[in-house]
Amino acid sequence: MKVVLCELCKVDVTEANLYAHQQGKKHRQLNFEREMQLKRVQQEEQSKKRKEEQKARTKKSAHERKLERVEKEEEEEHSDEEPVNYNYRDDVFHQLPEELLLFIFSLLHYQDLLSLSLVNSQWHRILQDSTLWR
Numbered sequence: 776m777k778v779v780l781c782e783l784c785k786v787d788v789t790e791a792n793l794y795a796h797q798q799g800k801k802h803r804q805l806n807f808e809r810e811m812q813l814k815r816v817q818q819e820e821q822s823k824k825r826k827e828e829q830k831a832r833t834k835k836s837a838h839e840r841k842l843e844r845v846e847k848e849e850e851e852e853h854s855d856e857e858p859v860n861y862n863y864r865d866d867v868f869h870q871l872p873e874e875l876l877l878f879i880f881s882l883l884h885y886q887d888l889l890s891l892s893l894v895n896s897q898w899h900r901i902l903q904d905s906t907l908w909r
């Protein structure tokens with residue numbers, strides 16, 4: 776009579792009795808426990824995988840946030856650039872001879888002249904010119 780080992784129960788069972796053994800309470804219980812164990816391992820692997828995916832996503836978004844922050848800072852730096860690097864003497868209006876400024880001002884409405892006289896002391900002085908106020 777051929778004897779086989781039940782891997783689950785670790786017992787020798789004759790081939791003729793194998794089916795009966797597998798229907799037995801002890802074997803079915805062990806079988807159930809093994810299936811539950813397998814299921815648990817699968818679930819653990821899945822949740823581990825999910826966590827890693829989530830972690831990767833979070834890492835990515837953190838990286839993206841960092842990039843966005845850098846871009847924003849660059850933008851802010853750029854927007855700061857003009858006033859910081861603004862060179863009063865490079866202003867084309869301040870390279871013009873006063874006669875030309877006077878001519879340009881003469882083309883403007885007197886209400887604009889009032890505003891322009893507040894720009895700086897040079898313009899204020901030029902705008903005092905009585906020829907503009909006719």
Ligand SMILES: [Zn+2]
Binds near residue numbers: 783784797801802
């Ligand atoms: Zn068994």
